[in-house]
Amino acid sequence: MELLLAIVIGILFTASVYLILSRSLLKVILGTGLLSHGAHLLILTMGGLGGSAPPVLIDGVTDFADPLPQALILTAIVISFGVTAVILVMAYRMYAEHKTDNMNELRGNDEHD
Amino acid sequence: MTNLLLFPIIIPFFFAMILLFFKEQVVIQRVLTLIGLALSLVASCWLVATVKTEGIQTVTLGSWPAPFGITMVSDMFSALLVTTTILLTFFVVWYSFKSIGVERERFFYYPAILFMITGINGAFTTGDIFNMFVFFEVLLIASYLLIVLGGEKRQLRESIKYVLVNVISSALFVITVAYLYSVVGTLNMADISVKIAEINQPGIISVIAILFLIVFGIKGAIFPLYFWLPGSYAAPPIPVLTLFGALLTKVGVYAITRTYTLFFVHDIGFTHQFLLVLSLLTIVAGCIGALAYFDLKQIIIYNIIIAVGVILFGVAQMNTSGLEGAVYYLIHDMLIKAALFVLIGIIIYVTGTSNLREMGGLIKTHASLGWFYLIAAFGLAGIPPLSGFIGKLLIVKGGFEADNAFGSIVILASSLVVLLSVIRIFIYAFWGEPGTRTLPETNKQTYRQLMVPAVLLVLVTVVYGVGAEWLMPFMTDASNVLQEPSIYINSVLKE
Numbered sequence: 001m002e003l004l005l006a007i008v009i010g011i012l013f014t015a016s017v018y019l020i021l022s023r024s025l026l027k028v029i030l031g032t033g034l035l036s037h038g039a040h041l042l043i044l045t046m047g048g049l050g051g052s053a054p055p056v057l058i059d060g061v062t063d064f065a066d067p068l069p070q071a072l073i074l075t076a077i078v079i080s081f082g083v084t085a086v087i088l089v090m091a092y093r094m095y096a097e098h099k100t101d102n103m104n105e106l107r108g109n110d111e112h113d
Numbered sequence: 114m115t116n117l118l119l120f121p122i123i124i125p126f127f128f129a130m131i132l133l134f135f136k137e138q139v140v141i142q143r144v145l146t147l148i149g150l151a152l153s154l155v156a157s158c159w160l161v162a163t164v165k166t167e168g169i170q171t172v173t174l175g176s177w178p179a180p181f182g183i184t185m186v187s188d189m190f191s192a193l194l195v196t197t198t199i200l201l202t203f204f205v206v207w208y209s210f211k212s213i214g215v216e217r218e219r220f221f222y223y224p225a226i227l228f229m230i231t232g233i234n235g236a237f238t239t240g241d242i243f244n245m246f247v248f249f250e251v252l253l254i255a256s257y258l259l260i261v262l263g264g265e266k267r268q269l270r271e272s273i274k275y276v277l278v279n280v281i282s283s284a285l286f287v288i289t290v291a292y293l294y295s296v297v298g299t300l301n302m303a304d305i306s307v308k309i310a311e312i313n314q315p316g317i318i319s320v321i322a323i324l325f326l327i328v329f330g331i332k333g334a335i336f337p338l339y340f341w342l343p344g345s346y347a348a349p350p351i352p353v354l355t356l357f358g359a360l361l362t363k364v365g366v367y368a369i370t371r372t373y374t375l376f377f378v379h380d381i382g383f384t385h386q387f388l389l390v391l392s393l394l395t396i397v398a399g400c401i402g403a404l405a406y407f408d409l410k411q412i413i414i415y416n417i418i419i420a421v422g423v424i425l426f427g428v429a430q431m432n433t434s435g436l437e438g439a440v441y442y443l444i445h446d447m448l449i450k451a452a453l454f455v456l457i458g459i460i461i462y463v464t465g466t467s468n469l470r471e472m473g474g475l476i477k478t479h480a481s482l483g484w485f486y487l488i489a490a491f492g493l494a495g496i497p498p499l500s501g502f503i504g505k506l507l508i509v510k511g512g513f514e515a516d517n518a519f520g521s522i523v524i525l526a527s528s529l530v531v532l533l534s535v536i537r538i539f540i541y542a543f544w545g546e547p548g549t550r551t552l553p554e555t556n557k558q559t560y561r562q563l564m565v566p567a568v569l570l571v572l573v574t575v576v577y578g579v580g581a582e583w584l585m586p587f588m589t590d591a592s593n594v595l596q597e598p599s600i601y602i603n604s605v606l607k608e
Contacts, residue, residue, distance in 0.1 A: 020281070025273070032280045039287040046295035069294070072243055076287050082442050083283075086257055094269040095262075106270050107209045 005045045012038035025101040032087070036080040040073045058092050117163060118170045118187035120156035121195045122234045125149055129227035139218045143210055146223040150203045150555060152232075157196040162567055164192045167589065169594065169604040171240070179606045180304040186240035186605055188530035189590035190440060194237045197444050200573070201359055201451040202230055207566040208455050209352035214460065216352070217262055226356065229255035236364050240605055242293065243300045245368065246286050249332070253279050256361060257511065259353045260345065278341040281333035289324040293456070296321070303605035306375050306598055314379035322377040322384045326369065326391070332462030333365025336394035339418050343402065346417075347410050351458030354410065358417050359451040365442060366421055370410040370428045370439065374595040389429035393520055396527045403534035407469045409457045409542075410535050413450070417494065419527055420446040426520055427508035435511025436592035437596050441584075442504030445492075448577060449500060452489045452570040453535070456482070459563050460542055465553040469538065474547035482564065487569050488541060492574050494532035500578030 012034050019031030047069030055067035095101055128149030135141045164187055173182040187195075204224060207323075213222060232252025239245045261272040294300060296317055297308040309318055327338065334342045346357055369388070377384050379493055395418060402415030424446065427439030459482055461467050463475065476483040488499070495501035505528065510523030575586065594600050 020277070028277060031285070032277065035281065035284045036287075038285045039291070042288055043291040043294075043525075046291040048295070069291075072290075072294075075243075075247060077281075079247070080280075082254065083250070083257075083280055084277070086254065087273070087280065090257075090261060090269065090273055090276060093264060095272055097264070097266050097269050106273070 001049050002045055005041065005049070009038050009041050009045065012041070023103050025094070025103060028103065029084070029087055029091060033084060036084075038077070040076055040080075043069045043073050043076070115170075115172055116184055117156070117160055118172060118192075118238060121153050121160065121199060122231055122238060124153040124328055125158060125199075125227040125234070126231040129224045129231065132220075132224040132227065133221070136221070137219060137462060140214055142218065142223045145205075146206055146227065147203070149227060150206060150230075152201055152580060154196070154199045154203060157192065157199050160187060161189070161192045161196055161587070164189050165590065169601065171605050171607075180299055180301040181291060183244050184240035184301055184303070184605055185238050186601070187238055188305075188594040188601060188604075189587055190370075190592075190594060191237040191333050191367075193440070193444055193591060194363070194447075195234045195588060197447050198230060198233050198237070198360055201448060201570065202226065202356065204361075204566040204570045204573075205352050205455065206354050208355075208458070208563060211562045212458060213350060213352050215408060220262060221258065222262060225255045225258045226595060227344060229254075229259065229356070231255075233360055233364055237367060237551065240302050241300055241581060242290055242302055243303065246283070246290060249286065249364070251281060252361070252364065253283070256357065259356070260349045262351065262353075265348075268348045271345045273340060275345040278345075282328055285324070285331075286328045289321060289328055292317075292324065292366075293321050301605070302375060303602045304370070306602055307606070309376055310379065314377065318377065319380055319383055322372070323387065325372050325377075326384075326388065329365045329368040329372070330391070331365075333362045333369060333421055334395075334418055336398055339395070339398065342418065343411060343414050346414050347408075350453060351461065352406050355454035355458070358414065358454055359447045362417055362421055363447055366424050366443060369425060370443075370595065373428060374431070374436070375598050375601060378431075378598060385429045388425060389520060390516065392422045392425035392429060393523050395419075395425070396523060400527055400530040404530060407541075409467045409469065409538060412538060413453050413457060416453075416531060416534065417450060419531060420450070423505065423508060423524055423527070426524060427511060429505075430508075430515045430517065431596070432511050433525040433592060434507045434514055436595045437588050438504050438507025438511055440591045440595070441581075441588050442501070442508060445500040445504050445574070445577060448570065448574045449493050452567065452574055453486075453493060455540070455563075455567040455570060456486045456489055459560070459567060460486070460538075463552065463555055463560065464542070469541040472542040473545040474543070476543040477547075479560075481568075483539070485564075485568055486543070487539055488575065489571050490532070490535035492571075492578060493535055495528055498579055499500075500574045502578060503581045 016031040016034035019027045047066045051065030052063045053061045055064045132142055170187040173179055173184045175182050229252050235248035236245055257276055260275055297305050299305055300544055330338045346354055399415050399418030403412055407410050424439050424443050427435045443460050464472050492499035492501050495505045509521040509524055
């Protein structure tokens with residue numbers, strides 16, 4: 001099961017790297033979304049997929065899933081959600097100002113601004 | 114007062130929340146921000162004194178036993194960094210009263226600074242690797258606001274890149290923590306160190322060490338990963354640039370230092386040699402950039418990269434002189450970069466341009482600015498009575514002791530390049546005839562109000578250099594903990 005998930009996560013990372021290297025800003029942001037999905041799945045997998053019951057105390061259940069990775073993922077999801085909201089608004093504002101979403105046209109230095 | 118070490122984190126956080134209620138009253142915001150920072154400064158000085166007399170301070174939140182709860186640890190290294198952070202933020206906030214403009218102040222400029230200080234102090238103080246990730250995000254999200262605040266065309270363009278780079282490095286941080294958790298099964302930094310020592314650092318731990326170097330290297334701008342920094346830092350206004358340049362990269366440097374002295378100490382031949390080579394390449398890359406530009410901001414920005422390389426070279430030595438020098442130089446660099454950035458901010462205010470070729474003859478009209486800039490420039494290069502000298506001396510000594518004479522010579526040569534790059538600013542801007550460009554109308558009173566915090570910051574760096582004898586015991590305490598992880602571990606995992 002872990003092997004299967006490792007392969008799936010690898011595909012997610014591949015797709016996200018491909019998208020992040022693309023020219024359109026919206027595709028780059030989709031790539032960061034896939035990247036965080038991959039990272040969250042990776043925490044779950046690396047914590048081990050053992051345990052048959054959800055980590056809730058019930059009488060008679062002894063074989064719990066590891067609760068720590070789930071707490072870490074919950075934290076990471078909320079953070080990446082906040083950052084994604086910020087970056088989407090920034091991308092919108094940038095589109096309004098620069099009239100382009102092509103990353104290659106967003107170059108510049110002090111000489112030409 | 115067992116909670117003393119939390120005060121420098123909680124006080125800015127509390128004041129930041131209060132400030133959210135005073136969006137339009139700029140004067141109240143300014144006063145409250147200064148009060149908040151002054152209170153935090155008192156608390157952090159008290160913390161330094163406590164750590165000096167009683168040793169490492171630890172609090173495990175919620176009274177859970179050590180590896181199970183989140184531990185906050187304040188050793189001398191982090192206590193000194195926290196104090197420096199608050200001290201220079203105090204001056205930068207004072208400086209920004211006259212330079213940032215009311216429009217930005219009305220849109221949560223001061224709360225963002227205080228939230229960023231919360232995150233930075235938290236990252237310096239935490240003893241839990243995932244908690245460090247969370248504090249990194251706290252400071253990064255506040256820095257996203259600061260870098261884009263104002264919404265100029267250039268700021269929007271550069272902040273998109275800044276945010277993207279940091280999102281990717283945060284994802285890498287999560288991935289690395291996941292790998293580390295699957296190998297050692299704990300997140301408490303002292304406990305991780307114990308577990309890595311138990312399994313005697315197999316190959317996978319070295320891989321994780323390099324992953325950490327990549328993650329923190331993106332934040333701290335080391336050699337192949339510094340590409341985002343010059344463009345992004347040049348975009349925001351000067352006070353924001355000052356805070357970023359003085360604080361944000363140093364958090365990355367702190368994190369590398371902490372992980373490489375606490376976790377990955379069993380296979381120094383590989384990991385620290387890697388760090389050593391990268392730090393030297395960082396210095397070379399920074400030197401090339403610092404000489405290449407005729408733009409005030411870019412010259413000082415590339416000097417940040419050089420300093421990161423010098424500090425990490427000290428860390429990579431893993432001997433007393435190297436680590437002591439790294440601690441001393443890290444704090445020196447935070448102070449001197451803040452001083453230099455506010456001074457070039459005043460030069461840009463006076464001349465209305467950041468292009469060196471269009472300036473000249475400022476010493477005739479602004480003599481005090483010129484001489485204080487010269488003191489700061491000499492301090493940066495490490496001319497003996499000033500603050501950059503002792504740190505670099507110890508780092509170079511550490512390099513020779515560890516048989517890395519070549520690296521030490523590179524550092525000495527880089528000092529010359531640093532001196533050349535900052536003296537070039539002095540020669541072009543202050544000597545010669547007034548430039549071709551007509552100076553903009555500047556207000557004498559504004560100029561004076563900008564000068565006061567800048568001069569005070571320069572004086573702090575002078576005191577830091579001259580008072581080295583008095584400060585050295587603190588640096589020794591800090592480097593002792595870095596050199597001897599067992600001190601850190603024992604104080605966290607005490608029964």
